Amino acid sequence: MVDPLTARIVLALVALVALVLFYVGTYRATRARYALWWCLALVSTGISTAAYSFNGSTLQVVLNPLANMLAVGSTAFVWFAVRAIRGRRPAWAALAGLIAVVLCATVLGHPAEDEWAGAGVLIAAMLACLVLAAHEVRMLLRERPRSDPADPHDSSRTALLALYASSVLFGAWYGARLVGFVVLGTDDARLEEWFGTFMTSVVLVVVLLIATYGMSELSHYELTRELRFRASYDYLTGLLSRGEFLARAEQRRAWPQGPKVLVEADLDHFKTLNDALGHAAGDRALLAFGSVCRQAVEGIGIAGRIGGEEFAILLDSGNLEDARVVAARISERYGAEAPVRLGKATVSYGATVVTRGESLEAAMLRADDALYKAKHAGRDRFEFVPRPAL
Amino acid sequence: MLDVETLRAIQPVITACVFALAFFGTYLPTRAPYAGWWSASAASAGIGSITHLAIDSWGDLAIAVGDALTVGAAACVWGAARSLSGRRVAAWWLVPAPLIVAAIALVEAHGDVAGMPGTLAVILGTGGYLGLAAWSLRGLLRHRSLRRGPGTLHAARVAIEAMVASTSIIVVFYAVRAVVYVTLGPEHVLYTHWTGPEATIVTVMLFFVVVTYSVTELSHLDSSLRWRDRAMRDDLTGLLARGAFMDLAEEALLHASGGGRRLVLVAADFDHFKQLNDTYGHAEGDRALRAFGEACRGLLRDDDLAGRIGGEEFELLLAETDLAEARQVCERLVAAFARSYDDSAIAAPTVSFGVAVADPSIPLPALIARADAALYQAKEQGRDRVVIADSES
CATH class of the missing domain: 3.30.70.270 (Reverse transcriptase/Diguanylate cyclase domain)
Structure with a gap:
């Protein structure tokens, strides 16, 4: 039998390490919007995972709704990160709406006793954010030229593919969870076994690793863009160097x-x-x-x-x-x-x-x-x- | 608190993910040797941890194979560290230690040893290789091109620091583990609680996350440096391009004014270059520029620009130089330039120089104007000569 708490601790630790590396190494080098959103996604994943660890204690009544809010927030931040890459602004109204709906559903679902309070709405809200994020990455892949002649090793494409893969994987998992939640119901032990904490934590760790890889690849592409431009074009005439x-x-x-x-x-x-x-x-x-x-x-x-x-x-x-x-x-x-x-x-x-x-x-x-x-x-x-x- | 079965279930998933990122995301596009070593390490560790799961059906053999693969993974980390520092590792260097560890595990399995057979050998083998890796990485912290540089290199610097720090931490962890194992034995609560399988799996997993991030970042270092170089250099002569020269000269003047170092600026211009181009074509002109660039690069020191x-x-900015030395540099440049035309039907163009001593009180554009004025005088006086700017002007 697997232990959900252990899985949560591993997830929180991986998120923390990824956050520290990404913040100190990548965000501080680029100061880019999307890197900041990705940091926030990692922070809220870490805190929400830590808050879920108090399930079963008396603090559950407060921490479970908080964890749910942060969980939906983390997927919204992933969505915002991808929007920022496309130069679009964060959808604050959508975020506020989603958090409000998740909070209501959780509070109405007796969070003091029920670990799964508001879970259906939460999973649906997270899925929505991830579908939107995956859609934005798809648009990015379509908008960018297939390859930049100035740069034979086009790392931006690899980066976007990694981001696409991770958001699709993440979204598919939440889609499956939603189906499991509706079909099996919270009383069925198979729900916890197949779609519960352990499996979700494992999927999240994988998603975190792939997406952090994609984000740092993308940052590198952005960072060298100016250098590539300076090397490839004559500063005065704008023709090729x-x-x-x-x-x-x-x-x-x-x-x-x-x-x-x-x-x-x-x-x-x-x-x-x-x-x-x-x-x-x-x-x-x-x-x-x-x-x-x-x-x-x-x-x-x-x-x-x-x-x-x-x-x-x-x-x-x-x-x-x-x-x-x-x-x-x-x-x-x-x-x-x-x-x-x-x-x-x-x-x-x-x-x-x-x-x-x-x-x-x-x-x-x-x-x-x-x-x-x-x-x-x-x-x-x-x-x-x-x-x-x- | 942590459950070892759960950790053993998560570990292969993380390792597989790390392998996929390192191999498909970094090694295949860049073919960087350290990314290859790192992929090999993840593969070896992943297969090793899966083999440990098969203890029930395979028994001692699973332990021996798992141990060998674990030590092999650490050996590959050493390979990655060595190739990052630009040194080679032959694959066969990595074979003996894992085989010895496996043999010890098999022997101990039949003997009367407390705890898992071969544990101490694995701890020493893994810790030893990681120690070698940490030792190789140390030198990277002093990597010359990383010491200063724009934001592009910031991430690479952090990546190396993270790698050195995490490798050092894991080496210390293994050292403590070995000491506790030897002095207190595998049954002692200190060993099982703080340095047992749970702590090891978590430490190794986080180490994998850190190194994968670092390897990804470092795989960009080469291309960053290449692009930076291409952006900074004029590719006909290999000398700095105008903008880069101005930036670096500005910086050098700033440093010099603090430390009291003497700098001399030299302006150089080919004589009758237009005629050369018009008479012999642009290819001849390009050849002259290239040869002069080569002469400069051959003659100047690291601190000169x-x-x-x-x-x-x-323009040349000479460090730690006085006027007599600057004049000598100009003469030697002309000599080297002329020598590169030894086998040629035509002679190298002559060159006029204007020389001005840097003064902390005058900014770069004024200094350049001073050297240019001296250069103008050299042209007026009949070309092919060095004129020193009057420091009062």
Whole structure:
């Protein structure tokens, strides 16, 4: 025969240890809302478990209703934690309503004598919170892009799957308990044996461990998001950074859809502009080019800043005419938007075709040659160097 | 107070959960060796605790196998601790001790020994391996990259502290257990009450929870450090990016003003870089930048900072240096830079330097302006030279 008190003590201890680790390690690093809600869920699980341990003593009349309130609170906090990840506010009214209903049902059920006072309502309320939480996680999984190209080991997905698994497991358990409670009734010994304290504690320990894992994975994802962004994008133009452009271009080069056009772009007379009007004017020109270029290649390729005033574009298409059109569009808008005009703001382009069979560096060198041709032919033009025949 | 049967029923569930999280959640995505060791430990402990449940049907054999697996689990914790500190553990190192413990258990089962056969051997074997693990982990507390750093590394720091603390606690627990067992015997109330199976199961379960959290956090340490590095560095030259250089230089100036350490700021700029680019193409220009970055990294000390501030502009912040030494550093940089072009048809671009001594009373932007003014003078005077800023200006 198992001992319910032992199971409760184990659950309370696991919750306490998870709380201390999560608070000191994860919450203090992120200070994120959802981490705070998860701490509160752990606290209320621990206290409610401790309060249930007084069942059978004279304190039961006070502590049993309190434990029920905290139990429904802990599931509501799980729900709030997931809502916070989605950027939504806690549903205070729903929480107050649920606590009031559970408290009424418990008080009406003679908590002094009956350990199961208000249990049916409590289980139904907890189940409701968990279903809502599981639903929110599902929405999160659907909303997030399947994978972030900047981050091949996408820990946010693992984290969300862990959270989903734990909320579904938790919810399924309370669903089963509710069915058991309705079908068997509190007088049946099998209710305690199958759906009672011991089994619930074991399920809760497992849920706690999985969900804490999911929450700390998620925190890590959030914490590195800014670093990943800083590493992947150029701070001034908002285009890809050099390293990120080369990495992604390398990936795309290996795509099976055939050759692609690689274009190098260089702002004309940039040094003159910088020297004559100062670095701030130069920065504004770069910024303008960045935004024009980003719009022009959106959805049809990638663009990065690979040097001071040098940019690179890799189009998904292998058709040179497409590249000419893109370059013309960029030049036209940049000419109109570049804030400082010393004559007309122009751009030179050098293009080549890159195929799967050659290295990216070789293609970059050819694009560089093409750019050199464009510069020497008088700038403000598009030149092409074909791939040498094999 | 605690019921051992209940604990024995919960333990495999927790261990299975810990195994699943460590193996599927951490080891498979990251392939971190310590996560692998930790999964192995959880698996071994879990199977060990299930084997103990089969005593009724298997008898002494169940005890021996269970004991071996328990000690094996502790051995894997040592493996995890060693690989966390970057040292290797060969799997066969872990085989002998569990076999010896199992043999002792079998021998004692046939002899006339009080209590469970092999208990002392299990306590000593488990405690011993955990002690080795705690010893290996100690060094991690001084991990250089963890000493200072942004919030990303905070969690990893806490994870290591939690792991060291929990391992130390469990080692102390096993030591007390062994002492009580030897001096008072397995029947004594002190042993059964405070260090018996109930207390052991609870302690081990909580230890598992702590280590699983820590292993999860630490598995992110590598990727955090990598992203931090990528965010801070210019990836052509490998030197600090502009923002990171400014932040770190600001911090260094702040420290120096307290400790009275001398810092020298050097501004460097390639001569005629535009011509190089236009004549030989951007690839040549990139090569020059890369070579200069390499020269800087090869020459500077740990406390020095080097950043690429613009296209061909660099700033160096030299620690514990005077003007004569700073001038020497510039000359050696130029020499190393030129050497990297030894096998090349063209020569390395020449470099102009402006040098300014840090003064606690002037902020970083003013210091940079001072070095830039000296650099401008170097360009005016014909390039390819070092000019020291007039400290009165």
